Amino acid sequence: MTASAGIGDFRPVERAREQKGWFFVDWAVSAFQTTVAGVLFAPYLIEIAKQAADDRNRIYLLGLPIDPGSLPSYVITFSTILSALTYPLIGAIADRTARKKDLMAAFAWAGALAAGLLFFMTGDNWLFGSVMFIIANLCAGCSVVVSDSILPLISTENERDRTSSIGWAYGYAGGAILLALNFLLMKFGGSIGIDTGMAVRLNLLSAAVWWAVFIIIPWRRIRNREPRDVEDVQGGLLGRSFGQLWITLKELRRYPVAMTFLIAYLFFNDGIQTVIGSAAQYGTEELGFVLDTMLLVYLLVQFVAVGGAVVFSRAAARFGAKHVILAGLGTWILVVIGAFLLPEKQLPLLLVVGVGIGLVLGGTQALARSYFSLLIPAGKEAEFFSLYHAMDRGTSWMGTLVFGLVHQFTGSFRPSILALIAFFVIGGVLLARVDTAKGIEQAGNRAPERI
Template sequence: MSSGATSDGTPRGATGIADLGPLARQREQRGWYWYDWANSAYVTTVATVMFAPYLIEVAEAAAVDDRISVVGLSVAPGSLPAYLVTFSTIVSAVLLPPLGALADRVANKKGLLGAFAWSGAAFAALLFFCAGDNWQIGAIAAIGANICLAASMVVNDSILPLISEEDERDRVSSRGWAFGYLGGGLLLVANLVLFLGHDAFGLTEAMAVRISMLSAAAWWAGFTLIPFLRLRHHEPVHVVAESGSIVKQSFGQLHATLRDLRNYPMALTFLLAYLFFNDGIQTVIASASVYGEKELGFETSVLIGTILLVQFVAFGGALLFGRAAGRYGAKRVILVGILIWMLIVTVALFLPEKQMVPFLLMGAAIGLVLGGTQALARSYFSLLIPRGKEAEYFSFYHAMDRGTSWFGTLVFGLVYQFTDSYRPAVFALIAFFAVGGLILTRVDTARGIRDAGNVAPAVV
C-alpha cells in the first residue's frame, strides 16, 4: 500500500472534522463481515455435514453392481463425493490466478463478489432436485457451487486491504471469521433440528436433507446482499497498461505479476509456510469425524455435537486471536496457534476410546485455534502484498490451498494403510505444522511490509 494514502484514498495524516475515512471504513467493514456469515452456511450445512452421505445414497440407488458410470469411468458410489471435491479443487486452482488479475482491474469488486456468490448459491439450490437416482444433478451442483465459492473468497479476501488500515487488519479479519463460524453454526443447528425431527415435521429423511441444503443456498444468497449494498467501488491502482479486451488485459496483468513475484520474497516465504500448516489444519478437520467414529467408537450424534462445539468455540477463538494479535503481533500469535495444533495431534495419539469428555475437550481446542490461525493468516498475508494486486496475490493464496491440499490427506492415508490405526495417521500431521512453523519463523515481517510498500502496524 502506498505510504501516502489510506486504504480509502484519503491522505495519511489527514485530521479534522472533514476526515470521514474512518467512518466510511467502519461501514464497509461491518458490511464485509456478513459475507463470511453468508457463505459459511453452505460450508457447514452442505459441504461439511449433509452433502456427501446424501449423494452417496442417491448414487447407490442408481448403481449397477455397486458402480455408476461417470464420463465413462466405473466409480463406486462411496467415492463419488471425494472425486467431485477433488475435480472442483483442481479446476479452482487453475482458474483463480487469472480471476484475481481480472478482479484487480475492476472497480466494482462488490459486483464481482455478488456475481460469484449468487451463482454459487444457484448451483447449491440445484441440490434440492437431487433425488431418487438422479445423482448427476447433484454432481453438477457441487462442482459449480465449490468453484464459485472459491472465486468469491478470492474477491472477498482481496477487499480486506481496501477497507482497513494495516493496524486494523487482524481485528477486521478475525471478526469476519468469527461471524462466519457463528452464522454457519446457527443454521446448522436449525437444520439438524429439522433432520433429527423430520417425522414430527411430516417429512422423510431425504426431504429434510434437501430442504436443509436449499436453506443453506438461500442463506448464502440472501445475506450476500448486505456486503453488496454496503461496500463501495474501489478504483484499481498500479495496474499494468494493456490493450485489448478485459480478459486479455487480465492475462497481461497476471504475466507481469508472476515476473514481479521475486521482488516480494517474504510473501512467497509465507505462502510456502501456509502450504504446510494450512494443509495440516485442513487434514485434521477432514479426518476428525473418521477418527472419532472408527478409532474412538463414537456415535454419529456425538460427532454432530462435536462439530457444533467446534463451530461456536471457533467464534470466540477467532475474536481472542484477533485481540492477541493486536497486542503481540499476528506472526507470534499464528506461531502459538501452530504449537497448539501440534499439541492437539499429539494428544490424539493417546486419546482413550469412548471417553466423551476428553474428545469434547479436544474439539474445543480445535475450535479455539481453527478460526484464529486462519483469520490471522489472511490478515498477515495482506501486509506482505503490494497495493493494487490484492486479488492476484489472494488468488495465489487460495490456489496454494486448493492445489496442494491433497498432501496431508495422502500422508494420513499412507500412515493408516501401513499401521492400520488412525492414531499414528493423525499424529503424522505434526510434520506439516512443524515445517510450516519453521518456515514462518523465516519470514521477516518488517522487510516484507517494506517490500510491499505498506505501513507497519503499531505491533509487528
C-alpha cells in the same frame, strides 16, 4: 465534498460502515462451508455412493474403481485442483475492474444456485451431487478471493488483524446459527414425518438460501473503487487480465518474503482444511457416531471458534500475528494427536477435541489472512489473494489426497488423520523463517504498531 472535507475527517466512519458490511461475507459463505462442505456433504455422498456400489463395495468413474468412503476426498481433490487453475485469473480480473463487489456477489449467487441443486442428490446419483458440489465450491472460493482483496481497501494496517478476526467471528457465528437449526431438523424431523435423507437435503438447501440472501448486505454496503497501480496491458478485460497475471507471476521474485509465506501457508492450511473437511466422515465412519451427533459437535466448534478468533486477535495485538499463528499450529498438532487416540463412541472426549479445534480454527485462519495483507503491494490485492487462496482451497488437494489414499490402502481413517501432522510441522518451520519487517518493506507498505 470529499470524505475529509467539512468539520472533520469522516473516512474512519466510512471505513467502519464498509467493514461492518464486509463482515457479512464470512457470515453468508459460512453456511456453505459448515453445513455443506464441513458436515453434511461427505457423509451423505458416501451413503449415496454406497447405494450405487457393486458387490465389492466399489463405484466406477471412467472405469476406475473407487471406494465410496474415499469418494468425498477425491471430489474435493479435483475441485481444489480446478480452483488452483482458476483463482489466479479471477484475481487478475478483479484487480482490473472497478466492480469488485459485484463480481464477489455474482460468484456467491452462482455458488448458492449449485449448492441448492444438491437438494436433488437422491437415490444413487452420486455423480450429479459431486458435480454440483465442485461448482459450488469453486464459486465460493472465487467469491472469497474477491472479498479478501477488498480487506486492504477498507482498513488501515493497524485495523487489519481486528477486521479480519471479526469477519471470521461473524462467519463462525452465522454458520453456528444455521447449523443449530440444521441440528434441530436432523434430531426432531422424524416426529413431523421428515426422514433423515429429506432432512439432509433440506439442510443443504437452507445453506444455499442463507448464502444467497446474506451476501446482499456486503453487496449493498461496500462501495466499488477504481483500480489502482495496475500494469499497462492492452486488450479487453479478459486479455488485460491474462497479461496482468503473467506480469505478476514474473514479478513474484521481487517479493521473496511473500512467496515464503505462501509456501508455508500451502502446508499448514492444507492440514487445517483437511481436518475441517474430513471431520464429519471421521466421526461417523471411524468413531461410530451418528450424523446428528457430529452436527452437534460441529456446532460446538463453531461457537467456540467465535471466541477463539477474538482471543487470537487480542493476542496478536500484544505478541504479533506471526508468533500467535505459530502457537496455533502447535495446538493443531495436539488436536490431531487427540483425534487419532480418541476411542469409539466417547462423546465427552470428542467434545474436548471439538473445543480444541474451535479455539485455533478461527484464530489461525483470520490472522493468516490479515498477516498476508501486509505483504501485498498496492494495486495487486486480488491477484495476491488469488495466489493465497490457491494455497488455501486451490492446492489443498495434497491433504485430501493423502487422507483418501491412506484410507484406501489401510481401510482405516486413524492413520489418515495422523498423517496430517506433517503438514502442520512443515508449514510451521517455513513460517518461522518469514521476516515480517522485510516483507512489509518489499511490498512498500507501512508496518503496524506490532508485527
